Amino acid sequence: MKKYSILLYYHYTKIEDPELFREEHHLLCLKLNLLGRIIVAPEGLNGTVSGLVEDCEAYMAAVKADPRFEGIDFKVDYAKEHAFTKLHVRHKPEIVHAGLRNIDPTERTGVHLSPQEFKEMKDQEDVVVLDVRSDYEHSMGKFKNAVTLDIENFREFPEKIDELKEKYEGKKILTYCTGGIKCEKASAFLLEKGFENVYQLHGGIIKYGMEAGGEDFEGKCYVFDNRVAVEVNKVNPVVISKCHVCETPSARMVNCANPHCNLHVPICESCGTKMDGACSTTCQEHPDKRPYDGTGYYQKNTNGYNPYKGLNRRKTEQPKAV
Incomplete structure (x- = not known):
């Protein structure tokens, strides 16, 4: 349960x-x-x-x-x-780091599409489905035929605007991300830069999986918690990510066992065992390599963690242990 x-x-x-x-x-x-x-x-x-x-x-x-x-x-x-x-x-200055503090999604942003509306529009001839997430996210999973961007983080998105205008100006742009937050600013920025028909998937990939079955989302959706990646597509699922070592299809995300590398990539179970959790021979031979338990997940050290840190008002009663 x-x-x-x-x-x-x-x-x-x-x-x-x-x-x-x-x-x-x-x-x-x-x-x-x-x-x-x-x-x-x-x-x-x-x-x-x-x-x-x-x-x-x-x-x-x-x-x-x-x-x-x-x-x-x-x-x-x-x-x-x-x-x-x-x-x-x-x-923090922004709730998603974009460097677009002048953009106010409460004033103007792309048209919000429900998962069902997005599903009905995404394959139309004059539509471009645009993934505004980082490369490590869309390498794990993305919508079929989506345009992806070679960016390491969302704050690089504005640098791609000229490239997008050259290729897709005049098209209907359907933006999407994990939960919808990045699309709020991405779609507003596209409108500011002259795109006229801009839309966004309301609730992102997660809501699309919950309400529309995840159809045509290929691979898994990268998430920012201990689950790392979650299933989305219950209709026609496929695996698109490849093992970092042998390049066979694999959706098994791990951290390299070398803490100085800690590369976050797909590594299949076979290569995980063979490389003892490392992403390369160099990392496998590193003297500080962590013991590999078969998961490729390494719990962060919580020694000294204080849930009251940062509070100006301290309570004598400590939070209940969980």
């Missing part, structure tokens, strides 16, 4: 005192025994957390009770255990 929920969410809204909000939000998460990563910025809230189903229900109700987040859309999945080992609630 899956007793835990995993929440993925964001909401663009003005937060007048983001540091105070961050403090209060941190305390709320501690009270509800949630773990995960949350970003608070003057432009809104972005997070992915895990917790017991009833605690996550209470969290969602508390967030929606704030008029600023009345329209927030939570993507909810379920698991047998926490998807995180720590809680971090941070104040």
Whole structure:
């Protein structure tokens, strides 16, 4: 039985005192025994957390009770255990690092498409399906025939605008990402740069898998928690990622056993055993190589972790152990 929920969410809204909000939000998460990563910025809230189903229900109700987040859309999945080992609630300039602070998605952004609307439009002749995620994400999985970008992180997206205009100006552009947050700014930026027909998949790949069966999404969807990658396509699934060592099809993501490399790539079980968890012979022979247990996942050291770190107001009662 899956007793835990995993929440993925964001909401663009003005937060007048983001540091105070961050403090209060941190305390709320501690009270509800949630773990995960949350970003608070003057432009809104972005997070992915895990917790017991009833605690996550209470969290969602508390967030929606704030008029600023009345329209927030939570993507909810379920698991047998926490998807995180720590809680971090941070104040940053943007809720997704794009370097586009002048872009306000609450004023103008691409037309939001439901998963079913996206599914009906994506194969039309005058449509370009644009993946705005990083290369390590779309190498694991992407929509069939999607245009992908050679970028290491989302803040490089604006550098691709001239290339996109040269190839696709005049087309209908359907943007997509994991949960929808990157598309808010990507689609708004495309409109600012002269594209006229811009759309975005509301709720991203995750919602598309939940509500439209994930049809034509090839491979797995990379996620930013301990699951690493999740199944999306229940209709016509295929594996598109290849083993870093032997190049056979593999969706098994691991971290290189050499902590100084820590490369995050697909490595099949056979090569994982043969290379003892390393991505190369050099890493396999490194004196600091970590013991390989067959998973390729290495728990981060939580020694000294204090869930109250960063709070101005300390409570004497410590959070319940989970």
